[in-house]
Amino acid sequence: DQQVKQNSPSLSVQEGRISILNCDYTNSMFDYFLWYKKYPAEGPTFLISISSIKDKNEDGRFTVFLNKSAKHLSLHIVPSQPGDSAVYFCAASRQGGSEKLVFGKGTKLTVNP
Amino acid sequence: DAGVTQSPTHLIKTRGQHVTLRCSPISGHKSVSWYQQVLGQGPQFIFQYYEKEERGRGNFPDRFSARQFPNYSSELNVNALLLGDSALYLCASSLSGSNEQYFGPGTRLTVT
Numbered sequence: 001d002q003q004v005k006q007n008s009p010s011l012s013v014q015e016g017r018i019s020i021l022n023c024d025y026t027n028s029m030f031d032y033f034l035w036y037k038k039y040p041a042e043g044p045t046f047l048i049s050i051s052s053i054k055d056k057n058e059d060g061r062f063t064v065f066l067n068k069s070a071k072h073l074s075l076h077i078v079p080s081q082p083g084d085s086a087v088y089f090c091a092a093s094r095q096g097g098s099e100k101l102v103f104g105k106g107t108k109l110t111v112n113p
Numbered sequence: 114d115a116g117v118t119q120s121p122t123h124l125i126k127t128r129g130q131h132v133t134l135r136c137s138p139i140s141g142h143k144s145v146s147w148y149q150q151v152l153g154q155g156p157q158f159i160f161q162y163y164e165k166e167e168r169g170r171g172n173f174p175d176r177f178s179a180r181q182f183p184n185y186s187s188e189l190n191v192n193a194l195l196l197g198d199s200a201l202y203l204c205a206s207s208l209s210g211s212n213e214q215y216f217g218p219g220t221r222l223t224v225t
């Protein structure tokens with residue numbers, strides 16, 4: 001049973017435009033969410049996170065939005081750059097540390113020059 | 114500062130053999146987690162250790178075991194390897210009380 005779902009396997013955008021990656025979750029116990037970026041032959045790199053007490057968190061070009069009632073979060077990248085081309089994973093956990101991360105299957109983002 | 118390191122980078126084993134994978138966390142991180150990533154899937158949780166004690170175990174058979182040492186490094190052991198164990202094995206470390214986990218480059222295990 002997939003508790004974290006990324007329904008778009010791939011996304012292609014033009015350089016300079018906005019990239020929007022989506023993620024849905026089913027487990028109401030999740031209250032902390034993270035986005036990771038992964039290049040081939042490397043481990044996932046932490047990008048940005050959000051606690052369920054917030055609905056938005058920004059870090060430079062990256063913004064994560066959380067809609068708790070819809071159990072939906074999204075990652076916005078503005079402006080998109082070719083170096084952003086990678087697989088993006090959404091992950092969920094319960095706060096407090098010592099909690100496993102539950103990952104979606106990932107979305108492959110391609111930013112075209 | 115050094116990130117999470119893992120060894121070896123790549124490994125080829127035969128069915129039925131056992132394997133030991135190693136991980137060194139970021140300095141100051143006392144929690145280490147192991148994940149398995151197969152092609153086309155997200156990482157799947159195997160184990161978490163904190164202060165040498167197992168804090169969590171995922172839905173993996175008893176052929177999988179792990180331990181954490183006093184210096185917070187960790188080993189993942191897999192016995193009686195199956196073809197289906199071929200995957201990228203990722204180690205992540207985190208500060209106590211933090212949900213943010215930082216991953217190493219992984220060990221690519223191929224079972225033939």
